[in-house]
Amino acid sequence: MRKLPGSFFQGNDLLLIARKLIGKVLMTEFDGLVAGGRIVETEAYYGIIDRASHAYNNRRTSRTEVMFGDGGIAYVYLCYGIHHLFNVVTNKEGHPHAVLIRAIEPLTGIPVMLERLRKEKFDLSIGRGPGNLSKALGITKMHTGHRLQEQISICDDGFRVADSAIGVSARIGVDYAGEDAALPYRFYLKGNAHVSGPRIKT
DNA sequence: CAGTGGATCGTCT
DNA sequence: GACGATCCACTGG
Numbered sequence: 001m002r003k004l005p006g007s008f009f010q011g012n013d014l015l016l017i018a019r020k021l022i023g024k025v026l027m028t029e030f031d032g033l034v035a036g037g038r039i040v041e042t043e044a045y046y047g048i049i050d051r052a053s054h055a056y057n058n059r060r061t062s063r064t065e066v067m068f069g070d071g072g073i074a075y076v077y078l079c080y081g082i083h084h085l086f087n088v089v090t091n092k093e094g095h096p097h098a099v100l101i102r103a104i105e106p107l108t109g110i111p112v113m114l115e116r117l118r119k120e121k122f123d124l125s126i127g128r129g130p131g132n133l134s135k136a137l138g139i140t141k142m143h144t145g146h147r148l149q150e151q152i153s154i155c156d157d158g159f160r161v162a163d164s165a166i167g168v169s170a171r172i173g174v175d176y177a178g179e180d181a182a183l184p185y186r187f188y189l190k191g192n193a194h195v196s197g198p199r200i201k202t
Numbered sequence: 203c204a205g206t207g208g209a210t211c212g213t214c215t
Numbered sequence: 216g217a218c219g220a221t222c223c224a225c226t227g228g
Contacts, residue, residue: 043220052220063213081210083221100220131221141212173220196221 001025001155009071009090009148014097017090018044019187023161026104027153035109035137037127038159041102041188041195043171045087047095052177055096058165067096074152076134076144083131084140088148102130102172102186104137106195107183113137129196165190172197 004024013019019042029035032138045053047067054064054077066075067089074097075087091097106129113126113136127133134140141154147156153180174181186193 045220059214061214077220078210079214080219080221081212085220087220102220125222129221164222176219189227 001153001157003149005148005153006070006072006149009088009094011071012091012095012097014040014044014046014099015185016091018042018099018185018196019166021083021088021099021154022187022189023159024135025107025155025159026097026101026133027108027155028139029151030138033109033112033138034108035112037104037106037108037133037137037194038079039101039103039154040192041186041197043100043102043187044185045096045098045100046183047100050177050183051180052171052174052183053096053098053100058076064096067098069093071097072148073138074143074146074148076139078141079131085130086134086136086137088154092178100130101133103128103149103188103192103194103196104133105192106136124193125198126194128194161189 021039024039035168047055048058055067066080070093075089078087087098087100089098106127152158167188168184169186170182171186
């Protein structure tokens with residue numbers, strides 16, 4: 001288990017980073033409670049030229065400010081007043097790229113996740129969908145701006161994903177973004193039951 | 203199954 | 216004052 005260094009996140013190749021995050025392990029440790037899972041679904045948000053991005057048109061506010069910093073930082077915000085969505089900031093200062101983590105396959109700390117979700121038994125909804133995974137891992141908007149090296153970290157455990165195992169599609173829930181809604185910026189591990197969105201028909 | 207609507211509040215206009 | 220990078224429960228077929 002090797003924590004990904006800041007340099008992993010600071011490249012300008014957003015789509016490649018979003019793709020390479022598939023198969024990595026997202027871990028949290030809050031108050032001694034460890035939880036984590038394998039990332040199986042991501043979405044890329046292309047900053048100032050992407051109508052789906054909060055940083056579109058160089059929109060710089062107190063909320064979006066962390067996206068303008070160096071890569072390797074968490075961007076967490078509240079959606080629909082209920083859900084905390086976790087993003088990884090990428091690229092260098094001044095280039096507000098981000099990758100939304102949409103789903104994980106739970107690996108460790110499953111009892112802790114069940115407790116946070118108020119669930120009795122393991123089921124596929126744990127870690128499925130960006131709101132669910134943040135809740136399971138205990139991530140909230142108070143963690144926005146945190147470096148991904150301490151309480152929240154992303155690790156390589158040696159798991160390898162072949163290019164052919166990664167599916168690509170349009171992003172989910174970004175209809176407001178006009179033509180940019182159709183861009184192929186969503187990546188997922190084919191056949192994984194924890195991936196969100198409509199089931200793929202085979 | 204598909205479709206619909208409610209929850210709930212920070213953020214920006 | 217409007218609106219989400221969502222989720223779940225509930226409806227009807």
